[in-house]
Amino acid sequence: MEKNRLLNELGLSDRVIEYGESVLGKLEKRFKEIDEIAERNQAKVLLAMSKNRVSAACFSGTTGYGYDDLGRDTLEKVYADTFHTEAALVRPQITCGTHALATALSANLKPGDELLSINGAPYDTLQEVIGIRPSPCSLAELGVRYSQVDLNEEGRFDFKAIEKAITKDTALVAIQRSKGYSMRPSFSVAEIGEAIAFVKKVKPGLKVMVDNCYGEFTELIEPSDVGADMIVGSLIKNPGGGLAPTGGYICGTKECVERCAYRLSAPGLGREVGANLGIIDRLYQGFFLAPTVTAAAEKGAIFAAELYEPLGYKCVPKASETRHDIIQSIELGSEEAMIAFCKGIQLAAPVDSYVTPLPWDMPGYDDKVIMAAGAFIQGASIELSADGPIRKPYAVYFQGGLTWAHAKLGILMSLETMISRGLVKL
Numbered sequence: 001m002e003k004n005r006l007l008n009e010l011g012l013s014d015r016v017i018e019y020g021e022s023v024l025g026k027l028e029k030r031f032k033e034i035d036e037i038a039e040r041n042q043a044k045v046l047l048a049m050s051k052n053r054v055s056a057a058c059f060s061g062t063t064g065y066g067y068d069d070l071g072r073d074t075l076e077k078v079y080a081d082t083f084h085t086e087a088a089l090v091r092p093q094i095t096c097g098t099h100a101l102a103t104a105l106s107a108n109l110k111p112g113d114e115l116l117s118i119n120g121a122p123y124d125t126l127q128e129v130i131g132i133r134p135s136p137c138s139l140a141e142l143g144v145r146y147s148q149v150d151l152n153e154e155g156r157f158d159f160k161a162i163e164k165a166i167t168k169d170t171a172l173v174a175i176q177r178s179k180g181y182s183m184r185p186s187f188s189v190a191e192i193g194e195a196i197a198f199v200k201k202v203k204p205g206l207k208v209m210v211d212n213c214y215g216e217f218t219e220l221i222e223p224s225d226v227g228a229d230m231i232v233g234s235l236i237k238n239p240g241g242g243l244a245p246t247g248g249y250i251c252g253t254k255e256c257v258e259r260c261a262y263r264l265s266a267p268g269l270g271r272e273v274g275a276n277l278g279i280i281d282r283l284y285q286g287f288f289l290a291p292t293v294t295a296a297a298e299k300g301a302i303f304a305a306e307l308y309e310p311l312g313y314k315c316v317p318k319a320s321e322t323r324h325d326i327i328q329s330i331e332l333g334s335e336e337a338m339i340a341f342c343k344g345i346q347l348a349a350p351v352d353s354y355v356t357p358l359p360w361d362m363p364g365y366d367d368k369v370i371m372a373a374g375a376f377i378q379g380a381s382i383e384l385s386a387d388g389p390i391r392k393p394y395a396v397y398f399q400g401g402l403t404w405a406h407a408k409l410g411i412l413m414s415l416e417t418m419i420s421r422g423l424v425k426l
């Protein structure tokens, strides 16, 4: 068909294109809802930017100590106002999400304290941070104990068990909003709020940190609106909007965030040092784009579920379920299928489209991991990407897409590749 010519050139068959169109027909209402949330969140960011008088002077690069860095200090106020917190630490010196989380934890836990995770095992890379898997400089090495309460059979918080697990030493409760590499559902902000209220009732004064990775801007409120003392995330995911070249954030109470600043730089220095290195304009512009980029990624996730579910693959969340993050996991059932899926995503990438992703041993992860990522920013998973550990149930975690059009094309290419390798029939 003539109208498919360009898509055919990309490698898509008429069959797959038509199947994609038939799926799209069902999504109009959901996409409209997503656009509405994006609009409200866009307003939130705009309000924070105008309130803090963002100007061209904020975009100047600084070097050395970075004393009186207007761009850095104003950006931190913009984040704090957008997420309704007293303070924020938003910096390129925070190298990634894991670093931001490690900073938040180690700054707010002291020897003898207990850290409690109430959603079962935390994200893979935090296992070494905590010392579940031994590592130099882990919290365990510093004398911070760790315990966890698994989720109940429905994948929800087990309040009875949580109450029992809170001891006189429990100082900080950690909650992970998105599912990470597990097949549980992600939590809504309302559910997180319920858990925060519960643990604070059991033990007033307890701090709560929410790993907010992948959740930012998918709802109208954030965990900081429902009592979290700290929300933490990566700038190469949602809030960086695809433009931030590196960085992480911690937003929260003044008390918690200041401790994080002392841990990140040095006691006595705190937030006063940290040059912006000339990349701060991209952090502003990325944050400005973040609500709509997140919306594009979310549309991609829903489209993927609607596409794969009728073909017999288990999707989490299900196609019809509401979303609280941008991740779509699809149980593909075999290593072969994971490789084919990732190959398809890679074929549709703007960068490195010619490479073949293969499973490899990645630092911080127990199993081999496969990753498709043809991103402008290395490892940026707000850009169209797919990854997953090579272990049962061989689930691939799909996320990102700076534009909805790209997300759609990438997902169609994944299906095309699975079909061409005889793994799926339409």
Ligand SMILES: *Cc1c(COP(=O)(O)O)cnc(C)c1O
Binding pocket: 096, 097, 098, 099, 123, 125, 176, 178, 179, 180, 211, 213, 214, 234
């Ligand atoms: C990505 C992610 C992290 C770690 O972030 P990195 O930037 O990869 O270090 C932590 N927790 C969750 C839930 C994540 O999705």
